[in-house]
Amino acid sequence: MRYVRSVVKREAVAHDLVQDVFVSLWDTRRRLDPTKPLKAYIYRMARNAAYRHVRDTRTHERKHEILKRERNGHDPSAGSSDRELDAGMLADRVRTWIDNLPERQREALVLSRYHDLSHREIAAVMDVSPRTVNNHIVRALGHLHERLEAFEPDHLTS
Secondary structure (H helix, E strand, O other): OHHHHHHHOOHHHHHHHHHHHHHHHHHOHHHOOOOOOHHHHHHHHHHHHHHHHHHHHHHHHHHHHHHHHHHHOOOOOOOOOHHHHHHHHHHHHHHHHHHOOOHHHHHHHHHHHOOOOOHHHHHHHHOOOHHHHHHHHHHHHHHHHHHHHHOOOHHHHO
């Protein structure tokens, strides 16, 4: 559930998708290989459901969010101290940077750092080797490190 929620960003949608995954798992139970790890299979099913949902709704949600911000016309950080503003801006930027990573790098990083899966478990979910998982994570962290080094809060550059 936490993994799907981290991908789709909405609790109710994640709940529905996970429920659908378990219904699908139940429907296919007779075809499952009992020698293969069930956890990895469930994560893969959940990942596929989450990414299908994101693919189907991403453009619509982005347009809706942009219109909503333009309509509201206010700065949610107004009145915050500079330190709080910087921390909030950095947290938002890190989320954006992670969201903008190549799909496989983002997936490996999220499974590793936010869901505490081992490289072997991530490899089973992503259907790649553990070495490839490591490469994805190293590249993702390198990219985030570069972005963090270049980060300068907007109010300091104005």
